[in-house]
Amino acid sequence: MAAIHLRVHEAGGPALLFEKVKGSKFRAASNIFGTLVRSEFIFRDSLKTVQQLIELKDDPVKAIKSPFKNFSAGLAALKALPKKNPFQKPVLFEEIKLTDLPQIQHWPMDGGAFVTLPQVYTEDIDKPGIMHANLGMYRIQLSGNDYEPDKEAGLHYQLHRGIGVHQHKANKKGLPLKVSVFVGGPPSHSVAAVMPLPEGISEMTFAGVLGGRRFRYCYEDGFCISTDADFVITGEVYPNDNRPEGPFGDHLGYYSLTHDFPVMKVHKVYARKNAIWPFTVVGRPPQEDTSFGKLIHAMTGKAIQQEIPGLKEVHAVDAAGVHPLLLAIGSERYTPYSPARQPAEILTIANHVLGTGQLSLAKFLFITADDDNALSTNNIETYFRFVLERINLKRDIHFYTNTTIDTLDYSGESLNSGSKVVLAAYGEPIRNIGNNHTGVFNNLNGFENPKPVMPGVIAIQAKAFSDYKTAAEEIGMMNIQLSMINAQRPVDDQLKTIAFIIICDDAGFVSETMNNFLWVTFTRCNPSHDMYGIGSFTENKHWGCTGPLVFDARIKPHHAPPVEKDAGIEKKINRFFEKGGSLYGVL
């Protein structure tokens, strides 16, 4: 099923309704949000209103100034209030078992079947009730590992997530946390679960506004039930009850490995009549969650300028797995009287970005300012060119070491631990990156196959990474060789046209597309450990380099394996796309 979904999604194809799922009486649906156009179509009546409401929150004055424009927003707000104990409660149609659900395993090395579009609901034990509840999307492992079939499920949630606070509070009182997992229901419910809403705004009210229908709920045995959902799984998480969860092929394009995560003791499973099981497949981007991200950006894009003063736009780069790479454009207004232009305000903004919600998960943060307002973070190559022409590698690289990073990112020293770096650029161009040749790199001992990636960036192969001591020696040898060349050929030196050197396992692959370069470089590097410099120095605690910056983007032994399609399965699903198959002529 996952393989069919991947092929259809890749071709920009339609949503899929699987009518016969082996081993389950329930149907399943995927690729519902597969394209931004389709997502916008689903929410065509409410998208504008939601954008208006988000803008209103930023500036209440607007509501007074244009009462007619905001009239519909006021009406929409009526849909916001969740409705308790509705007359009809479709999801309570029948009680089933976990093993009755479609057991979808997505990637060959996945640890079992997972719920990939769950809405995980928890309440604050100190402030019970739906208005202080949290709804989030954290993957659920339905089977495999040491989980007792039908009785237990794995609950994978990460740093900075609302559910963590709720578990902490319940555990402090020695009580289990009551968890309700809603699956399906109106599509607005799934979007609400992934929406980064400001503190104090309930996902359930947002779901009501986005869906144009009040969120309906009731309580059964003390658990909240979304009555419009297709399925509801209720259960409890006990203090310190953790169990191995995973592996799972995730949205960075690698497996997230087996680690201890909370286990949910299943209480009951409900299904509505003719329920449909929605799912998605994540893997190396872009995937269906990419258009989820675009939809969220379309709704909240303008709000970011209000949230972080001076910030004009941000782009968490999907091709690099979202959190590893964040491109930003800010303002530089600190010293308009000074002729020397260098990063100042954008450094303050960078700190603000790294202290703000989901943006704080960024690992490589590039930030610049463009006085002409011509630059956009959406054209990634143009953005990089702008930065590479201006960045002063002696001055503009700022590390944050021994800090926390995204749970799914395995490039760090251990789970959740790693480093971050801010690369800031502002001012006149100081580097001519126009000519991109590999000349000086052709005869480096220990390195081979240099390939231009884009102007100013070169990829070069080395033998497989063994450990950090050897890597430091290898790159030390590169440094000596390039520094000697640099000394022999000053001024018009080819080396001066290069800002980044990417050491990798396969230079042909890295240089083939911009997306390959972004994925390999930023998912396989830990800034503090994998960035080096030609002519590097540390001066007054500041690290910099006189020559190009070097990224060691080889796969390290501690990295998770990349997710890869199974050739046998690919062959097996061809029949669906051939004459007589349901998908014949669709792609």
Added chain:
Amino acid sequence: MSYHSLEACLLDLEKNGQLIRIKEEVDPYLGNGGHTPACTRSWRSCFAV
């Protein structure tokens, strides 16, 4: 559109040429024969220098 259920949304997508039904039976399992590799790797392997 305010959909009261997931199915209502899917039927709307189908009406607008945005959904295909797969009538054949599909296998939810995409695996390698039940073998789950030991993926509890250690970071120490490359930091112990």
